[in-house]
Amino acid sequence: MSPQPRALKTLNILSVILVLGAFLQVILFTPYEEIMGPVQKIFYFHVAVAWVGMLGFIASAVVAVIYLVTKDLKWDVICLAAVEISLVFFFEAIVLGSIWARRAWGTWWTWDPRLTTAAILEMIYLAYLLLRQGLEDPERRARFGAVYTLLGGLSVPLTFISIRIFRTIHPILIGGGGTDTMNMSNSMLLTMFISIGVFTLVFITLFWHRIRLGFLREEVEHTKLSVTE
């Protein structure tokens, strides 16, 4: 396996610096929200990781289509990478949201439409990882994975719009217009967009690493087969 390309090394360093920068921006340069106080600052990373989580799930659905068209197994490796990273980010979004909810709503969890659809989304893709393990044949596994992630991708827009189509206590960030819409100052909005940008970059970095790991494991499998045959 070739060593890390220079661009990836640069992304590694940039990601670390920018995450620390975004954290400092949240802690030091963003004002406290009047009612909730410091706990509201969880929200910036919560939104950012939820965004990249959904981005990854959508990316996996797009990659799944490419696999179904080309039948090239490398797309299965890429699809798995997108799902795995998104699962981690989306898990973080759920946990951060839960901690915020404990202070804001007085409970760690409630079966609100947004929380419920988010939990279902996470479980759909967790099941994807588990079900893949049960299939030995790489082509069958890839075909199953592609169809599954394509169908699973339908739950992403449902989770996103759940706060708009159902009655919910979850705040609406953009385009709500009603009383549920969060009132944020310009510096709060700036911090939110900085966090989203930073975590998009972190996602790209981790995605690249995970794809490399996937290809390395493929190489290990091929070498192993050549020895055992």
Place this chain on the structure above:
Amino acid sequence: MENFQLSMDFMIGGYIVFAVVSLAYVASLILRWKNSMRDLEMFKDLAKKESVDKNN
């Protein structure tokens, strides 16, 4: 004041959980990479030995 401190504790707790989960995932990527490299080297060595044995 007490409310503010509690709110601050939740914020710190949230970011600690976030850091732990993120670092654990990055560590898992590094570990899996190292293990895969080790396996690759091992199988390559085995393949080499096998071809030498066949030639002999």
